[in-house]
Amino acid sequence: MKRLITPSVIVSFIFLGIFLYVLIGAFSFSSMPRLFPLVVGGAGVVVVLFQIILGFRKAYRSRATDSGAIQDQDQGMAFDFEVTADETSREGVRITIEQFVWVFGLLLGLWLIGFYISVPIFVFAYLMRHGESWKLSGILGAIMAVVVWGLFHELLNLPFPEGVLVRLFPWD
Amino acid sequence: MGNDMIDAAILGLQGILQWKAFALMIVGILISSTLVAMPGIGSKTAIALLLPFAFVLNKYEAIALIVSIWAVSNTANSITSILFSIPGGGGSQATIMDGYPMAKKGEAARALAAAFTSSALGGVVGAIVLLLAIPVLRPLVLVLGPPEFFMLVMMGVVMVGALSGKAPLKGIAVGAFGLAISLIGIQEQSGVPRYTFEAIYLFDGIGLVPLTIGLFAIPELIALAARKGTISEVSLGDISAGRLQGIKDAFSNWWLIIRSSIVGVWVGIIPGLGSSVADWFAYGHALQTCKGARETFGTGDVRGVIAVDAATNAKEGGALIPTLAFGIPGSSTLALVFGGLLIVGVTPGREILTTQLDVTFSIIWLLIISSILTSLLCLTFVKQMAQATTLRPSILVPLVLGMAVLGSFANSNRLEDVVVMIVFGIIGFILRATGWPRPPLLLGLVLGPLAERFMWTSYQIYEFSFLLRPGVLIIFGLLVLSLAYPLIQKRFMAKRQLETSL
Numbered sequence: 001m002k003r004l005i006t007p008s009v010i011v012s013f014i015f016l017g018i019f020l021y022v023l024i025g026a027f028s029f030s031s032m033p034r035l036f037p038l039v040v041g042g043a044g045v046v047v048v049l050f051q052i053i054l055g056f057r058k059a060y061r062s063r064a065t066d067s068g069a070i071q072d073q074d075q076g077m078a079f080d081f082e083v084t085a086d087e088t089s090r091e092g093v094r095i096t097i098e099q100f101v102w103v104f105g106l107l108l109g110l111w112l113i114g115f116y117i118s119v120p121i122f123v124f125a126y127l128m129r130h131g132e133s134w135k136l137s138g139i140l141g142a143i144m145a146v147v148v149w150g151l152f153h154e155l156l157n158l159p160f161p162e163g164v165l166v167r168l169f170p171w172d
Numbered sequence: 173m174g175n176d177m178i179d180a181a182i183l184g185l186q187g188i189l190q191w192k193a194f195a196l197m198i199v200g201i202l203i204s205s206t207l208v209a210m211p212g213i214g215s216k217t218a219i220a221l222l223l224p225f226a227f228v229l230n231k232y233e234a235i236a237l238i239v240s241i242w243a244v245s246n247t248a249n250s251i252t253s254i255l256f257s258i259p260g261g262g263g264s265q266a267t268i269m270d271g272y273p274m275a276k277k278g279e280a281a282r283a284l285a286a287a288f289t290s291s292a293l294g295g296v297v298g299a300i301v302l303l304l305a306i307p308v309l310r311p312l313v314l315v316l317g318p319p320e321f322f323m324l325v326m327m328g329v330v331m332v333g334a335l336s337g338k339a340p341l342k343g344i345a346v347g348a349f350g351l352a353i354s355l356i357g358i359q360e361q362s363g364v365p366r367y368t369f370e371a372i373y374l375f376d377g378i379g380l381v382p383l384t385i386g387l388f389a390i391p392e393l394i395a396l397a398a399r400k401g402t403i404s405e406v407s408l409g410d411i412s413a414g415r416l417q418g419i420k421d422a423f424s425n426w427w428l429i430i431r432s433s434i435v436g437v438w439v440g441i442i443p444g445l446g447s448s449v450a451d452w453f454a455y456g457h458a459l460q461t462c463k464g465a466r467e468t469f470g471t472g473d474v475r476g477v478i479a480v481d482a483a484t485n486a487k488e489g490g491a492l493i494p495t496l497a498f499g500i501p502g503s504s505t506l507a508l509v510f511g512g513l514l515i516v517g518v519t520p521g522r523e524i525l526t527t528q529l530d531v532t533f534s535i536i537w538l539l540i541i542s543s544i545l546t547s548l549l550c551l552t553f554v555k556q557m558a559q560a561t562t563l564r565p566s567i568l569v570p571l572v573l574g575m576a577v578l579g580s581f582a583n584s585n586r587l588e589d590v591v592v593m594i595v596f597g598i599i600g601f602i603l604r605a606t607g608w609p610r611p612p613l614l615l616g617l618v619l620g621p622l623a624e625r626f627m628w629t630s631y632q633i634y635e636f637s638f639l640l641r642p643g644v645l646i647i648f649g650l651l652v653l654s655l656a657y658p659l660i661q662k663r664f665m666a667k668r669q670l671e672t673s674l
Contacts, residue, residue, distance in 0.1 A: 007606040008342075015345055022352050025367060033359040033366055035631060036624040040355065044348035051341040083605055084399060092398040099394040099569070103594055106577065110590060119577065123570040130566030140567070144574050152578055161587060 009055045012048055019044030102126060114163035116153075120145035177529065184533030187232035188541070196233050197538065200240030201546050205248040219508045226515040232534060238512040239538040244546035246484040247291040251550070254283045254477070255560050256572055257392035258385060265614055266451035267484075268388060270469060270476030277472050280558040281411040285418025286474050287481040288547040288554075290429050293422060294482030295543025297433035298440075298489030299536050319638035322626035323647040325619045328449055329612065330651060331456050340655075343612045346603070350616020351623070353378055360621060361628060373588040382580035382593040384614060389576050390597025391604050396565045411555045419551070421474045428458060428475060429482040436483030440490025452615055454483030485543060489536075496524050496532055 023041030026034050086092050102122075109118030124141030128134070152158045187193065203222065219241050226234040252258045254271035267287060274283035316324075329347040356367045357377030368374040422429065432454040439450040458479035459465045469476050495506050518524060518531050525532060550557075560568075580593040603610050630638035638644065 008608070011602065011606045011608055012345075015349060018349065018352060022355065022367070029364060029366065030362065032362045032628060033364040036620075036627055037352075037355050037366065039627070040348055040351045040620075044345065044352060047341055047345045047348060051339075051345055054341065084395070086399045087395055095398045095400070096394050099397050100598075103390065103573070103597065106573065107590060107594055110577070110587060115578070115581070119574045123574050126570035127566060132566055136567075140571065144571070147575075148578065152582070158582055158585065160581065 004056060004059045006055065006059055009052065009059065012052045012055055016045065016048045016052065019048060110163070112163045112165050114166050115160035116145075116148055116162075117166075118163070119148050180529035181533045181537075183530040184535075185537050187530065187534045188236050188537055190232060193232045193236040196229070197236040197240040197542060198545070200237045201244050201542055201549065204241040204244045205546060205549060219512070223508065223512055223515070226512050229516070231516045231518065231531065234512060234516045235518075235531065235534055236538060238509055239535050240542040242506070242509050243295065243488060243539050243542045246481070246488065247288060247295075247543065247546045247550060250287040250291065250477075250481055251284065251557055254287060255280060255557060256389070256568070258389040258572065258576065265384060265388070265611065266455040266480045267477060269455060269480075269611070270471075270473050272392070273470065273472035274474065274477065275558075279414060279472065279474075280560075281414030281554050282418040282421065282474065283472075283477050284554045284557055285415040285551060286421045287418075287477050288550045289419045289422035290425075290432075290478040290482040291485040292543045292547035293426075293429050294433045294436060294485040295488070296540050297430055297482070298437050298486030299539040299543075300489075301434065301437045301486070302489035302492055302539075303536055316643065317633075317641075318626045318629040319634065319641050320643040320647060322623060322630055322638075323644045323651075325623040325626060327647060327651045328453060329616050329619055329623075330655075331453075339607070339609075342607070343609050346608055346610070347612035347616045350613040350618075351620045352616075353383075353613070354617045354620020354624075360625065373586060376584065378592055378617065379580075379583035379589055380614075380617060381583040382589045383596045383617065385576045385580050386593035386596030387600035387610050387613065389572065390594070391601040393569050393573060393576075394601060395604075397569050400565065411558050414558070415551065415554045418474070418554075422478055425475055425478050428462065428479055431461070432458065432479040432483040433486035436486035437490035439483075440487030441493050449615060449618060450483045450487040451480045452611065454479045489539060492535065492539075496535075 019041050026037035106122045120141045123144045124137050127137035250267045253267040257268050257272040271283045358365050358375050435454045435457050436450045459469050462475050580589045583589045
């Protein structure tokens with residue numbers, strides 16, 4: 001038996017919440033800044049309600065036939081890529097979670113020790129963790145350091161913020 | 173063309189063929205192609221870096237340098253879109269849709285060659301259309317008022333949303349979500365902060381660069397790591413043959429290139445609209461008009477790449493019309509080009525179309541010559557670029573993620589830009605995993621402020637009766653027709669099949 005509440009239906013409800021928030025929030029503005037949020041929120045609520053009804057109908061039909069064929073009808077998208085079986089496998093999910101941990105780790109590094117140090121270290125650590133050689137990891141980490149310092153800082157004059165720890169414990 | 177126009181055309185060509193001007197054009201092409209190929213660094217940065225040189229150059233030299241940087245950026249920014257699913261800049265987002273699946277199928281060389289060739293052809297068509305269109309389009313643009321522009325903008329959001337495969341409502345809802353995100357920040361006309369949660373960073377709204385990188389690059393990098401394979405899932409095969417095939421593809425789809433270029437020019441004419449939506453308009457047009465596109469687009473159909481790249485380069489010709497004719501820069505990048513022209517004493521507007529017509533022609537020549545030269549340059553390096561798709565994810569993921577973080581930060585030089593990138597990375601991942609299309613979100617974000625401005629102006633002038641203006645009704649009719657056409661076509665085909673089987 002297929003579930004009525006599919007992940008897609010959950011996303012529909014999240015969108016419904018967002019559009020309701022936009023719509024209700026619009027009433028707190030004066031006429032000029034209120035008009036467009038009213039239109040966007042109102043149209044969004046209507047469209048998502050239709051989508052929820054369609055989603056439920058498809059899930060219900062799919063449950064009735066127990067084949068899942070109807071439910072999958074809207075999965076083929078010309079404007080986006082489809083998810084592969086590798087990504088939904090147990091190993092795929094594990095790797096996905098690990099990648100998000102790396103992304104959040106990089107963000108934490110940027111905040112704590114700044115771009116100049118954390119970006120090259122991130123590249124080096126990621127390469128080492130995934131079985132690349134010391135030599136390759138070192139070279140690519142150094143190249144990234146040159147890109148951060150040379151291209152962005154020196155050439156493009158883009159000043160990166162120092163990390164919280166670097167500001168607390170300045171080197172000089 | 174009158175004699176004065178021919179004289180101006182020859183004078184303009186002679187001006188940019190002087191050795192110093194020509195050399196500066198080559199410098200501009202090399203700098204722009206290199207910088208624009210990096211995510212987050214657009215042609216704006218490249219022009220801003222080189223603008224001060226205009227003070228020490230003569231008129232033609234400065235124009236050769238600045239215009240070449242601007243003119244070639246659309247060609248180079250397809251590289252990362254095709255190879256890594258990371259848009260190189262505004263206008264290369266739709267290239268991802270078929271370019272990246274082609275790279276996954278081992279056809280990166282073909283996709284790149286098709287993109288570069290159609291970009292060159294689109295640039296040439298755009299320049300020619302610009303030349304022919306100036307006398308015709310000027311009165312037409314003046315006829316359209318805010319209500320018609322509002323409808324055109326909304327048509328863009330709804331069209332792209334509704335063309336999102338077999339779930340049009342999902343596409344329209346995501347487009348509306350993009351519009352809702354565009355509401356975040358201080359409202360332009362009233363100065364009232366909306367949906368900012370009292371966070372100062374949000375007063376400026378959500379940046380397009382970190383949002384785009386997050387929405388597309390993060391989910392694809394994660395998918396790449398999860399698949400444990402290279403981007404190209406099969407062997408690259410004969411790269412030279414792929415390159416040749418891509419060039420052939422572009423020429424054999426010449427009619428699609430011309431149609432998409434006209435779409436690009438038209439979108440480019442509307443100030444503020446062209447920079448980030450011409451690609452989606454052209455993609456939507458190709459999806460609706462190419463035979464069998466509904467089944468093959470999004471899975472690596474070369475026509476999806478050709479349509480987009482022709483339109484994005486052709487739109488520059490269109491964007492020049494309001495810039496040169498009315499002194500209204502068609503995009504923020506053109507505003508910088510505009511600044512460069514002012515530095516060397518050329519004032520866009522009436523003057524550039526009358527007493528300094530040679531300058532207009534030199535810009536048109538530059539569009540043509542630099543588009544062709546850039547495509548030849550990029551075609552030379554297709555082999556090296558295509559090989560990037562065979563790199564292991566363990567090498568590719570940290571390097572691309574590192575560049576994505578730097579590119580996002582470059583948006584407004586704040587750490588919050590990186591947070592935005594990650595937040596939209598998560599949103600993009602969820603949308604992709606649950607079967608919701610991501611591209612309409614981008615279009616909603618880009619078009620939101622424009623739609624609001626046009627809507628408010630229309631409301632102030634006509635109140636809600638602006639919805640009944642003939643132009644608005646015609647555009648609305650076109651919108652309904654475009655949405656209904658695929659359904660009618662489907663029914664017609666089904667009926668025909670039934671008749672054949674009987």
